[in-house]
Amino acid sequence: MTYREAVRDAMREAMRADPRVFLMGEDVGKYGGAFAVSHGLLAEFGPERIRDTPLSESTFVGAGIGAALGGMRPIVEIMTVNFSLLALDQIVNNAATLRHMSGGQFGVPLLVRMATGGGRQLAAQHSHSLEGWYAHIPGIKVATPATVADARGLLLAALKEADPVLLFEHATLYPMEGESEDGTPMEFGRAALRRAGRDVSLITYGGALGKTERAAALLAEQGIDAEVIDLRSLRPLDTEMILTSVSHTHRAVIIEEAWRSGGFAAEVSARIMEGAFDALDAPVARVCGAEVPMPYAQALEQAALPQSETIVKAVQELF
Amino acid sequence: MSLHRTAATPGMEREHGLALLRQMLLIRRFEEKSAELYSAGKIRGFLHLYIGEEAIAVGVMQALAPEDAVIATYREHGQALARGLSAGKIMAEMYGKANGCSRGRGGSMHLFDAKLRFFGGYAIVAGGLPIAVGLALADKMRERRAVTACFFGDGAVAEGEFHESLNLAALWRLPLLFLCENNLYGMGTPLAQSESQTDIHLKAQNYNMAAEAVDGMDVLAVEAATQRALAQVRRGDGPYFLELRTYRYRAHSMSDPELYRSKEEVAEWRRRDPIALFDAYLRKESLLNDAELKTLEADVANDVDWAVAEAEKGDWEAVADLERDVYASPAA
Numbered sequence: 001m002t003y004r005e006a007v008r009d010a011m012r013e014a015m016r017a018d019p020r021v022f023l024m025g026e027d028v029g030k031y032g033g034a035f036a037v038s039h040g041l042l043a044e045f046g047p048e049r050i051r052d053t054p055l056s057e058s059t060f061v062g063a064g065i066g067a068a069l070g071g072m073r074p075i076v077e078i079m080t081v082n083f084s085l086l087a088l089d090q091i092v093n094n095a096a097t098l099r100h101m102s103g104g105q106f107g108v109p110l111l112v113r114m115a116t117g118g119g120r121q122l123a124a125q126h127s128h129s130l131e132g133w134y135a136h137i138p139g140i141k142v143a144t145p146a147t148v149a150d151a152r153g154l155l156l157a158a159l160k161e162a163d164p165v166l167l168f169e170h171a172t173l174y175p176m177e178g179e180s181e182d183g184t185p186m187e188f189g190r191a192a193l194r195r196a197g198r199d200v201s202l203i204t205y206g207g208a209l210g211k212t213e214r215a216a217a218l219l220a221e222q223g224i225d226a227e228v229i230d231l232r233s234l235r236p237l238d239t240e241m242i243l244t245s246v247s248h249t250h251r252a253v254i255i256e257e258a259w260r261s262g263g264f265a266a267e268v269s270a271r272i273m274e275g276a277f278d279a280l281d282a283p284v285a286r287v288c289g290a291e292v293p294m295p296y297a298q299a300l301e302q303a304a305l306p307q308s309e310t311i312v313k314a315v316q317e318l319f
Numbered sequence: 320m321s322l323h324r325t326a327a328t329p330g331m332e333r334e335h336g337l338a339l340l341r342q343m344l345l346i347r348r349f350e351e352k353s354a355e356l357y358s359a360g361k362i363r364g365f366l367h368l369y370i371g372e373e374a375i376a377v378g379v380m381q382a383l384a385p386e387d388a389v390i391a392t393y394r395e396h397g398q399a400l401a402r403g404l405s406a407g408k409i410m411a412e413m414y415g416k417a418n419g420c421s422r423g424r425g426g427s428m429h430l431f432d433a434k435l436r437f438f439g440g441y442a443i444v445a446g447g448l449p450i451a452v453g454l455a456l457a458d459k460m461r462e463r464r465a466v467t468a469c470f471f472g473d474g475a476v477a478e479g480e481f482h483e484s485l486n487l488a489a490l491w492r493l494p495l496l497f498l499c500e501n502n503l504y505g506m507g508t509p510l511a512q513s514e515s516q517t518d519i520h521l522k523a524q525n526y527n528m529a530a531e532a533v534d535g536m537d538v539l540a541v542e543a544a545t546q547r548a549l550a551q552v553r554r555g556d557g558p559y560f561l562e563l564r565t566y567r568y569r570a571h572s573m574s575d576p577e578l579y580r581s582k583e584e585v586a587e588w589r590r591r592d593p594i595a596l597f598d599a600y601l602r603k604e605s606l607l608n609d610a611e612l613k614t615l616e617a618d619v620a621n622d623v624d625w626a627v628a629e630a631e632k633g634d635w636e637a638v639a640d641l642e643r644d645v646y647a648s649p650a651a
Contacts (some may be wrong), residue, residue, distance in 0.1 A: 007421030022460070048460060053487070054483070054487065054490070055383065056487060057482035058449060058479065058480050058483060059452060059480055059483035059484050060449075060487070061446070061448040061449070061482075061488055062446075062448070062450050062453060063449050063450075063452040063453035063456055063487065064453060064482070065449070065451065065453055065457050066450035066451060066452060066453020066454040066455075066456065066457065067453040067454070067457040067460075067596020068453070068457075069450065069453065070388070070453060070454045070456070070457025070458060070461075071440060071457055072456075072457045072461070073463060074453075089443055089446060089480075090446070090449055090450075093441075093443050093446060094441070094444075094446060094450060097645070099644050100437075100645050100649070101421060101423065101424055101429045101431070101432035101439070101440070102421050102424070102425065102429070102433075102439065103419070103420070103421035103423070103431070103441075103644065104422065104423070104643070104644040105422045105431050105432070105433040106431060106433060106438070107647055114399070130432060137643050138645050139646070141646075145555065161647075162646075162647035162648075163646045163647055186614060197626055222381060247504070255592045261320045291435050
């Protein structure tokens with residue numbers, strides 16, 4: 001099935017099993033979802049549980065928080081991470097804080113799904129990768145499924161969480177075909193080993209996984225055996241798997257679409273330095289987005305994003 | 320100025336009247352004590368007093384049922400006390416003690432009580448309105464008869480979330496009671512300098528919502544308006560909006576030098592002190608005399624003293640417990 005179908009499937013399964021689960025967001029109902037993810041769900045579940053909202057990100061995300069407080073298990077779809085900025089106050093000041101601020105009296109079992117990333121020539125306001133920004137906030141959890149199986153599995157795992165989860169779906173992955181189950185245990189907070197290797201740890205997540213795996217294949221032709229780790233969630237972060245990997249490869253490159261300065265790759269790099277300093281034979285490298293607002297022109301946009309070739313080059317510089 | 324008479328038997332009316340007065344007095348004396356304790360350094364951070372606005376919290380809360388939800392702002396001690404949160408737990412919370420209603424994690428601006436369906440306590444102006452929409456949505460979807468009562472000030476009216484929330488509540492016909500405590504100032508900015516339309520309830524009417532303005536200094540008028548509004552909301556006729564006109568006698572917070580309003584204006588509003596007004600009404604109706612008032616004040620003073628004692632004797636949370644309650648279970 002496709003990644004998009006896997007997300008739909010997971011929501012359908014969850015809604016059939018639990019009457020508290022419902023979906024709300026812009027154009028999730030009659031339109032079938034901006035990315036066709038919720039196509040068909042309105043017909044099955046009706047307008048109470050597949051709710052079209054006005055263009056009021058702050059309030060429908062806040063309403064998701066309130067509905068979760070009130071005993072429902074809402075799934076809020078923010079069309080893209082770019083629009084989530086309108087709901088930043090609700091996410092950061094309410095969803096993330098309510099458990100702690102109330103002394104543990106309340107939890108917010110809310111799932112917020114958003115499309116993310118660049119690469120489709122949608123320019124500066126429609127191409128953000130802000131997963132790392134959100135992963136900065138204690139009180140929320142951040143998931144970044146990169147495979148069809150994880151699109152399904154991480155969503156179902158997220159719905160079991162008692163805390164708010166932000167789930168990021170890279171928009172280029174929606175049509176991707178894959179296995180709906182791949183045997184990876186769906187425990188929230190466990191990274192996945194996508195390719196075992198001896199010479200370098202390639203650490204990535206979300207939309208950059210495909211390019212990273214292609215880079216590993218190119219490196220194999222050059223006699224460099226790369227290990228590929230798919231983080232699957234940025235918060236909680238599977239530091240253990242990262243450190244275990246680096247302790248036997250001795251080299252690490254972190255790949256993400258987000259801008260380099262203050263990006264999530266910097267966090268992973270810091271953790272490697274803190275936990276595996278003596279294991280390193282080279283500085284930790286990062287392949288990130290160029291520090292420009294995303295340009296529209298195709299060649300410029302592609303140059304602004306990590307590519308298999310740039311990942312290969314970064315690895316070569318470590319030897 | 321005539322006050323609305325509740326239709327009731329004289330016995331019930333007296334008991335009810337004294338209960339209303341006692342509640343307002345409790346809030347007033349609790350807030351006065353809090354101001355003292357803030358100056359003494361026992362309460363820290365920010366402190367926003369409800370003095371002058373007591374009739375609203377008390378009048379509204381009387382009409383609400385236990386299954387209803389309440390959500391308010393950082394100026395929420397009055398609502399919390401009127402809803403039934405223990406004065407001791409509130410005071411301990413403001414001290415930062417572990418026996419506070421939020422374990423000392425929230426402070427004055429973040430009072431919560433799950434059993435009483437008291438959902439806080441928010442420091443971002445208008446930040447609670449979307450949550451109120453969600454609470455009401457959950458009740459509607461689960462077919463519960465509960466109403467969500469959402470308190471906010473005139474300052475919130477300028478925020479986008481106010482407009483989004485009113486629109487959505489009306490659109491989805493949610494069981495939501497919007498309670499705008501219009502005390503004429505958003506911190507130091509007078510309403511007329513912030514709003515092109517200062518009749519706040521008219522804005523709500525423009526969202527196709529039933530709305531009225533109420534004299535917020537008259538506890539019986541507040542109570543009656545709330546009952547009227549709730550009857551409609553409970554019937555499933557959608558949200559209701561009450562603009563409650565009031566005034567805060569103290570500054571916005573303890574650090575506000577009040578440069579933006581005159582002492583004369585404050586004095587003018589003092590003449591409509593909700594407690595004095597209701598006291599006068601009760602006496603006129605022969606429902607209260609000096610001795611009874613003295614007893615009430617003594618009771619209230621005991622309650623406040625007890626609250627302070629609770630706070631004083633509470634423990635500080637261990638610093639080792641710093642990272643608890645960020646998630647349901649400890650996470651990476």
